[in-house]
Amino acid sequence: MKKINMLMVAVLVLLTGISAQPATGYIKGKVTTADDKPAEGVTILLKNTVKNAVADNSGNFEIKNIQPGSYTLAVSLVGYKDAEQEVTVENGKATTVSFQLTLSNRELNEVVVIANRNSFKTNRTSNSLRLQSPILEVPQNIQVVTAKQISNQQIFDMLEGVTRNVSGASRVEHWDNYARITMRGSNVGAFRNGMNVSTAWGPLTEDMSMVERIEFVKGPAGFMLANGDPSGFYNVVTKKPSGRNKGEVGISMGSFDLYRASLDLDGKFSEDGKLLYRINVMGQLKGSHRQFDFNNRYSVVPVLKYLVDDKTSVTLEYTHQFSEVNVIGSNYLFSKKGYADLPRDFTTAEANLAPTKMNDKSLLVILDHKLSNNWKITAQAAYFNYQQQGASLWPQWPVAFDPQNDSILYRGMSIWDVLGTSKIGQMFVNGEVQTGAVSHKILAGLDMSNKEYYHDWNQGGALGGEFNIYAPAYGNATQPVFDRTKNIRERGVRYYDGYTGLYVQDELGFFDDALRLTVAGRYTTLKTGDVYSGDFKSSRFTPRLGLSYSIDKNTAVYFVKDASFLENFGSDWQGKSFDPITGGNIEAGIKKDWVNGKWNSAVSVYQITRNNVQTTDFDHLNPAGGYYTRQSGQQKTKGVEVDIRGQIVRGLDVIINYAYTDAKVTKDSDKEVIGTQVAGSSRHIQNAWLNYRMDRGALTGFGISVGYQYQVKRSPWYVFDNSKNSLPDYFRLDGSLSYQKEKIGFNLVVNNILNKYLYSGAPYEDYYYWQAEPGTNMRFSVSYRF
Incomplete structure (x- = not known):
C-alpha cells in the first residue's frame, strides 16, 4: 500500500516540475448551427492526436500547445457526414477557423450525446428526456454522467461507482443483477432510453459497453415521460449510430x-x-x-x-x-x-x-x-x-x-x-x-x-447441517432438489x-x-x-x-x-x-x-x-x-x-x-x-x-x-x-x-x-x-x- 501511495506522490511531483516546453501554436474558432446559433457543447477533434476542445456556451473553442504542421479538424455529427477542415499551425501564431453545422439547433441535442465524449460536463440532455432547453434553463436538478467519466473510472456496470458522480446518490445493496440506487431518501426508478424498466426484480443492469451516458433526474418526472418516483430516476442512454465509420x-x-x-x-x-x-x-x-x-x-x-x-x-x-x-x-x-x-x-x-x-x-x-x-x-x-x-x-x-x-x-x-x-x-x-x-x-x-x-x-430446504461461521467446513453439504416440471407461469x-x-x-x-x-x-x-x-x-x-x-x-x-x-x-x-x-x-x-x-x-x-x-x-x-x-x-x-x-x-x-x-x-x-x-x-x-x-x-x-x-x-x-x-x-x-x-x-x-x-x-x-x-x-x- 505504501508503494502505491509513494507512486502517486512521485507522479504529482513529476507533473508539477515540468517547465520547459517546445515552441507551439494554437487553433481557435467558433462552431454555429445552420440558424447561426452557438453550437455549445460540441467536441472539436484534432485528428490523429489526443487533443480536442469542447465549444463553450458561445460556440467558441481553443486548442493550445500544438506542434507546427498540417492537421485536420473534425466535428462529429449524428447521421450526417463529418464536418472537417484542413489547418496549418505555425510557431507562436493562432490559426482561426469556423464551422457551421448542417443540423438545426433543435437537433443539436442528438449531436451532443455523441460529441461530448471528451468532457465531464454537457449542456444538454438526450432526446429521450424530451426537453428542448439546455440543462442550465430547465427548472430541475439534472446531472449527467458522461462517457468520459465512465471510461476514466473504468465502470463496467451500474453496480459499480456510477453514483459517486451525482450528489446524494448511493448504492445501498445489490443482488448481482439489479442496482438499488437511493437518492433523496428513497429508491429511484431505473429507466432506459426514457422508458421506466423498473420491476420488482430485474431487468439485468446495463453493462457499460452499451451505454453512451447516464442522466440522473432529481424529483418527480411524470411531466415529461413515464411515471417516476418522487425522488427521481436515472436514465441509461444506449449507444446509437453516429453516421461515422x-x-x-x-x-x-x-x-x-x-x-x-x-x-x-x-x-x-x-x-x-x-x-x-x-x-x-x-x-x-x-x-x-x-x-x-x-x-x-x-x-x-x-x-x-x-x-x-x-x-x-x-x-x-x-x-x-x-x-x-x-x-x-x-x-x-x-x-x-x-x-x-x-x-x-x-x-x-x-x-x-x-x-x-x-x-x-x-x-x-x-x-x-x-x-x-x-x-x-x-x-x-x-x-x-x-x-x-x-x-x-x-x-x-x-x-x-x-x-x-x-x-x-x-x-x-x-x-x-x-x-x-x-x-x-x-x-x-x-x-x-x-x-x-x-x-x-x-x-x-x-x-x-x-x-x-x-x-x-x-x-426450499436446508443446505447441509450445522455450519460454523468461525471455522467453516465446505464440500459436504447436501442441497435441496427443486421441481421445475411445471412452467413458471403455473408454479x-x-x-x-x-x-x-x-x-x-x-x-x-x-x-x-x-x-x-x-x-x-x-x-x-x-x-x-x-x-x-x-x-x-x-x-x-x-x-x-x-x-x-x-x-x-x-x-x-x-x-x-x-x-x-x-x-x-x-x-x-x-x-x-x-x-x-x-x-x-x-x-x-x-x-x-x-x-x-x-x-x-x-x-x-x-x-x-x-x-x-x-x-x-x-x-x-x-x-x-x-x-x-x-x-x-x-x-x-x-x-x-x-x-x-x-x-x-x-x-x-x-x-x-x-x-x-x-x-x-x-x-x-x-x-x-x-x-x-x-x-x-x-x-x-x-x-x-x-x-x-x-x-x-x-x-x-x-x-x-x-x-x-x-x-x-x-x-x-x-x-x-x-x-x-x-x-x-x-x-x-x-x-x-x-x-x-x-x-x-x-x-x-x-x-x-x-x-x-x-x-x-x-x-x-x-x-x-x-x-x-x-x-x-x-x-x-x-x-x-x-
Whole structure:
C-alpha cells in the first residue's frame, strides 16, 4: 500500500516540475448551427492526436500547445457526414477557423450525446428526456454522467461507482443483477432510453459497453415521460449510430481473475449514408474476493438506423445480456455479534452449487419525424423479457442460529426463478410557436406500459447441517432438489402493473426567453393486480409548475412544484396489492456556468413527501423467510445538494458534489418508528473525482486521477430504529494512471487504495447481515480506436 501511495506522490511531483516546453501554436474558432446559433457543447477533434476542445456556451473553442504542421479538424455529427477542415499551425501564431453545422439547433441535442465524449460536463440532455432547453434553463436538478467519466473510472456496470458522480446518490445493496440506487431518501426508478424498466426484480443492469451516458433526474418526472418516483430516476442512454465509420476495441484484466473484452463498431451500411449501424459486443469472466463467487457476462447489442429522408428516421435496437453468477445471496455475511464480525472473503456458499443464470432480452423501435422546422414527433415501442433460473441462500427460517451456540448457522436454500415481461409504448410531440412577445415550447404525449411478473421462491430446504461461521467446513453439504416440471407461469406467483398516461407541457418564454414559466399536467391511470386480489384501477391528475430566470447568459435560478403518482409493487401478508405511491415536491435552486461553460455548478434545496410507503410488517411472518411488508405511512425528506463538474483549469476535469439529506418517517401505524431516519438513507454524502491530463511536453497524453466517496450517518436499508444498529461512516479512496497516444489508450485503476473494510447491511431478526466490498484491487485496460 505504501508503494502505491509513494507512486502517486512521485507522479504529482513529476507533473508539477515540468517547465520547459517546445515552441507551439494554437487553433481557435467558433462552431454555429445552420440558424447561426452557438453550437455549445460540441467536441472539436484534432485528428490523429489526443487533443480536442469542447465549444463553450458561445460556440467558441481553443486548442493550445500544438506542434507546427498540417492537421485536420473534425466535428462529429449524428447521421450526417463529418464536418472537417484542413489547418496549418505555425510557431507562436493562432490559426482561426469556423464551422457551421448542417443540423438545426433543435437537433443539436442528438449531436451532443455523441460529441461530448471528451468532457465531464454537457449542456444538454438526450432526446429521450424530451426537453428542448439546455440543462442550465430547465427548472430541475439534472446531472449527467458522461462517457468520459465512465471510461476514466473504468465502470463496467451500474453496480459499480456510477453514483459517486451525482450528489446524494448511493448504492445501498445489490443482488448481482439489479442496482438499488437511493437518492433523496428513497429508491429511484431505473429507466432506459426514457422508458421506466423498473420491476420488482430485474431487468439485468446495463453493462457499460452499451451505454453512451447516464442522466440522473432529481424529483418527480411524470411531466415529461413515464411515471417516476418522487425522488427521481436515472436514465441509461444506449449507444446509437453516429453516421461515422469508426470503432473501438478494449481489453481489461484485473484482480480476482477479471478478463474482459469489448468491441464497438459504428458505421454506414449503404454508400448513400442512409442505412447506419452500430454494434456493441462484450464478454467478461470475473471472479470475486469471496470463495466460489463469480459473475460471468456477455452482451450483444446491434442497432440499425435508417434515414428515410431529411425528415424521417427509423431506429431498431436489440439487446441481449446474459449473466451467470453463484447462487444469489452468496455475497452476504451473517453474525449474531454485529457487523464486520467475519472476514470480507467469507461465504456461506459451496463450490458445487448450480449457478443462477439471467437472460435479459429487449427490442426497441424508434420513429422520428420532423413535421416542420418547428415541430417533431417521436414514437417508440419496446418489449423486455427477463428470465432467471437459480436459487437463493439465506439462513433458515424461523431459527437461523443455534440458540445455544452463536457460531452455528443453519443455512437455507430456496429456488428463485423469475419471468418478467414489459411492453412499453410512448409517443410525444415537441414544438415551438410564438404568440406576440411570448414564446412557447410545447411537449405533449402518451405513455403506456404493461408489466407482468412471475417468481417462484416457494421451494426450499436446508443446505447441509450445522455450519460454523468461525471455522467453516465446505464440500459436504447436501442441497435441496427443486421441481421445475411445471412452467413458471403455473408454479410462480403473478404480479401485474401497468399504466396509461396523457400529458402536456408548455414552457412560456418572456423578455426574450430570459424568464421561463413551465405549466404542465399529467393524467395517469394505474392498473395493478395479483393472483390474490385481482385487478383494479386508480387514476389521478398530477400538475406541475416551474419557473426559471436567467440572471445572465451563464446564470439561472429556478423553482418547481410538482406531484407524482406511481405503482407500488408487491403485496401484504394477505396477498393484497398496495395502493399507489403519491408524493409532492417543492424545489428551488441556482445553476451557473463558469468560464463561459467550461465548468458549471448547481445548488438546490428541496422537500419531498411520499405517501403509502412500504415498511416492514413485524406482526406477520413470511413462510419463505423474513417478514412481509405493509403499507403504512408517510416519509418526508428535506435536503440540500451541490454539484460541480467540468474543466476548472486547462487539463483538470473535476466532479465534486455534496448532499445533506434529512429523511424521516412522519406517519406510521407503528408509533415508535415515527421520527426515525428512513432506512437506506445517508445524512451526508460527499464525493470527488479529479482527473488531470497533460497536453504538452514529453508527457502529452499522460493522466492521473484520484477520487473518494464519503458517507456519514448511514442507516441500514432494511429497517432502522435510530439505535446502535446504524452503519459506520464510509470512506473509500480510488485512483488511476492513464496514457493516450493517438489511437491507443492505457488505463490502470486502483480501487479502495486504503484497503478499508467497507460494507452495507442491516439488522435482521436477532442477527445482522451485510455485504462486504473487496479490499485493494486493480484493473488495467487497453483500448484502440480506429
